[in-house]
Amino acid sequence: MRVQVAIIGAGPAGLLLGQLLYRAGIDSIILERRSGEYVLGRIRAGVLEQAAVDLLDEGGVGKRLHEEGLVHGGIELCFDGVRHRIALADLTGGKHVTVYGQTEVTRDLMDARAAEGGRTIYEAEDVSIHDFDSDRPKVRYRRNGTVHEIDCDFIAGCDGFHGVCRETIPRSAVKEYERVFPFGWLGILADVPPVSDELIYVNHPRGFALCSMRSRTRSRYYLQVPLEEKVESWSDERFWVELKRRVDAEAARTVITGPSIEKSIAPLRSFVAEPMRFGRLLLAGDAAHIVPPTGAKGLNLAASDVRYLSRALIDHYRSGSMKEIDAYSGKCLRRVWKAVRFSWWMTSLMHRFPDTGDFGQKIQETELYYLTGSTAASTSLAENYVGLPFED
Ligand code: APR
Ligand code: PHB
Numbered sequence: 238m239r240v241q242v243a244i245i246g247a248g249p250a251g252l253l254l255g256q257l258l259y260r261a262g263i264d265s266i267i268l269e270r271r272s273g274e275y276v277l278g279r280i281r282a283g284v285l286e287q288a289a290v291d292l293l294d295e296g297g298v299g300k301r302l303h304e305e306g307l308v309h310g311g312i313e314l315c316f317d318g319v320r321h322r323i324a325l326a327d328l329t330g331g332k333h334v335t336v337y338g339q340t341e342v343t344r345d346l347m348d349a350r351a352a353e354g355g356r357t358i359y360e361a362e363d364v365s366i367h368d369f370d371s372d373r374p375k376v377r378y379r380r381n382g383t384v385h386e387i388d389c390d391f392i393a394g395c396d397g398f399h400g401v402c403r404e405t406i407p408r409s410a411v412k413e414y415e416r417v418f419p420f421g422w423l424g425i426l427a428d429v430p431p432v433s434d435e436l437i438y439v440n441h442p443r444g445f446a447l448c449s450m451r452s453r454t455r456s457r458y459y460l461q462v463p464l465e466e467k468v469e470s471w472s473d474e475r476f477w478v479e480l481k482r483r484v485d486a487e488a489a490r491t492v493i494t495g496p497s498i499e500k501s502i503a504p505l506r507s508f509v510a511e512p513m514r515f516g517r518l519l520l521a522g523d524a525a526h527i528v529p530p531t532g533a534k535g536l537n538l539a540a541s542d543v544r545y546l547s548r549a550l551i552d553h554y555r556s557g558s559m560k561e562i563d564a565y566s567g568k569c570l571r572r573v574w575k576a577v578r579f580s581w582w583m584t585s586l587m588h589r590f591p592d593t594g595d596f597g598q599k600i601q602e603t604e605l606y607y608l609t610g611s612t613a614a615s616t617s618l619a620e621n622y623v624g625l626p627f628e629d
Contacts, residue, residue: 238385238388239387239389240264240266240356240387240388240389241258241263241264241265241389241391241554242254242263242264242265242389242390242392242393242550243265243266243268243366243374243376243387243391243392243393244265244267244268244392244393244395245267245268245364245366245393245394245396245400245401245402246267246268246269246270246394246395246396246397246522246524247267247269247271247273247276247357247359247395248276248343248395248396248397248522248523248539249339249342249343249346249536249540250521250522250523250524250539250542250543251267251393251395251396251522252267252343252350253292253293253296253346253540253543254393254395254521254543254546254547255267255346255350255355255357256296256297256346256349257292257295257296257543257547257551258547258550258551259350259355260296260297261547261550261551265356265393266358267350267355267356267357267358268357268358268364268376268378269357269358269359269360269361270360270361270362271360273347273357276343276359277343277344279340280338280340280424280426280457280501281338281535282530282533282535282536283336283337283338283339283449283450283451283457283533284309284334284335284336284436284533284536285306285334285336285342285537285540286537286540286623286624287333287334287335287623287624288541288544288627289537289541290306290335292540292543293342293345296346297349298342298345298346300345301341301345302335302341302342302345305341306335306336306337307335307336307337307450307452307453308335308336309325309333309334309335309336309434309435309436310324310325310326310333311324311435312325312435312436312438313433313436313437314437314438314605314608315437315438315439315440315441315484315485315488316441316601316605316606317602317605317606318485318486320437320485320488321605322435323609323615323618325623328612328615328616328619328620329616329619329620329623332619334533334622334623336436336449336450339536342536358378358380360380361378361379361380362378362379362380363377363378363379364376364377364378365378365401366392366394366401366402366405366518369405369515369517369518370515370516370517371516371517372390374388374389374390374391374392374516374517374518375387375389376389376392390517391517391519391550391562392517392519393519393521393546394520394521394524394525395520395521395522395524395539395543396524397522397524398508398523398527400524402518402524403510403520403524403525405518406518407515410515411510411512411515412511413508413509413510413511414508414510415506415507415508415509416506416507416508417504417505417506418504418505418506418507418529418588419464419591420461420462420463420464420505421461421462421463421464421502421503421504421505422459422460422461422462422502422503423459423460423461423500423502424457424458424459424500424502424503425457425458425473425476425499426451426457426497426498426500427455427458427473427494427495427496427497428454428455428498429454429455429493429494429495430453430456430493431448431453431456432484432488432491432492432493436448436449436450437484438583439484439485440587440588440605441482441483441484442598443479443482443589444460444461444483444588444589445460445461445483445587445588446458446461446480446483447459448480448484448488448492456493458476458480460476460479460480460483461588461589462502464504467502468500468501471500473494473496473497473500476497476500477492477494503530505530505531505584506529507527507529507577507580507581508527509525509526509570509573509574509577510525510526511566512566512567512570513525513542513566513569513570514566519546519549519562519565520542521539521542521543521546521569522538522539522542522543523535523539525569526573526577528576528577528580529581529584530580531580531583531584531587531588532576532579532580532584532621534579534580537576537624538573538576541572541576541627542573544627545568545627546565546569548561548629549561549562549564549565550562568628568629571628572625572627575621575625576621579621579622586604586605586608587601
């Protein structure tokens with residue numbers, strides 16, 4: 238079999254790339270190790286920058302997002318027991334974020350691909366990539382005991398942090414940068430109305446908390462927990478009691494609790510692999526970089542890479558030139574590093590660190606008072622949160 242672009246991974250990055258290429262008349266196949274149901278079962282973040290919304294519109298998959306997504310013009314920072322609003326829209330000339338779960342983005346993309354007859358091979362086993370340092374890359378996979386080979390012009394490595402693509406690049410050709418944070422996030426999803434209309438990021442001596450949502454009837458809450466914590470030791474009751482201890486008095490009084498429908502612990506990591514291109518292999522999304530979830534940048538960065546990659550591939554098939562492909566890694570990484578810096582900064586500002594003690598807490602609170610009291614500092618937070626500009 239032959240295709241123009243072989244995409245490895247059917248997460249948001251791979252599916253969105255496939256969608257944008259399809260709309261430009263570029264032929265692709267997506268190979269995914271898991272089943273479609275498994276991919277949809279993963280609960281991830283849910284805040285979209287305007288640029289990600291625009292890209293989903295460009296792919297023709299924005300309808301439900303506009304009907305059901307919640308448009309937010311601010312976030313709240315809670316510290317020293319009091320909430321302070323950061324007026325994102327007022328500070329950025331009217332930019333908003335949209336709260337719409339990654340699961341729903343993935344579902345919309347999957348449905349569109351199925352309706353358009355795009356090829357996605359789920360449960361593709363032992364995917365391997367070959368000859369991407371030549372003009373004739375190949376991809377192999379096994380399904381139901383039969384090995385298949387695909388010839389292509391380009392391989393898009395959209396296979397997440399644990400994927401095969403980045404791992405196949407020769408070690409000497411990649412530089413990796415990493416910071417693992419000494420705590421995790423315990424998250425629960427519950428069918429209860431959110432405590433506030435906007436997200437609340439909480440700095441508390443007992444640890445960070447986040448009050449988020451998926452809709453007006455479904456809430457997502459997180460607590461900072463030690464890395465070694467086991468999800469089994471957190472009953473719903475224990476979770477709600479701890480959340481109420483960390484949020485402000487009004488939120489503690491008004492939060493509506495209920496049974497969790499999902500509960501999990503995720504580690505926090507910053508990671509970047511450079512460059513994002515090796516010959517005809519182009520990495521996008523979590524395959525190339527990970528951010529801690531504090532700034533809600535993971536999905537947005539995946540969309541940002543796909544924006545650059547789809548444009549580069551479309552330009553190549555229209556003009557025959559490799560200019561935009563050559564520019565891909567540099568353009569992506571300049572924006573990636575800004576989001577990595579912002580996510581690291583917001584994580585450092587909001588969490589308890591085991592080694593910084595009361596002094597660290599005071600410094601954080603002082604920075605938070607400065608941030609919420611200074612228009613210049615609030616604007617810096619706001620413009621990063623809603624998403625920094627693109628190069629083209
Ligand atoms: N072969 C085929 N598919 C693979 C392989 C493999 N060897 N390894 C991984 N995959 C698949 C995974 O099963 C997954 O469905 O690649 C997909 C990668 O998807 P994501 O991990 O969701 O990554 P990405 O599409 O880059 O999306 C980034 O997801 O992790 C969040 O916070 C992150 O929101 C961000 C977004
Ligand atoms: C979420 O709703 O899951 C969420 C929201 C904002 C974040 C991280 C996660 O910064």
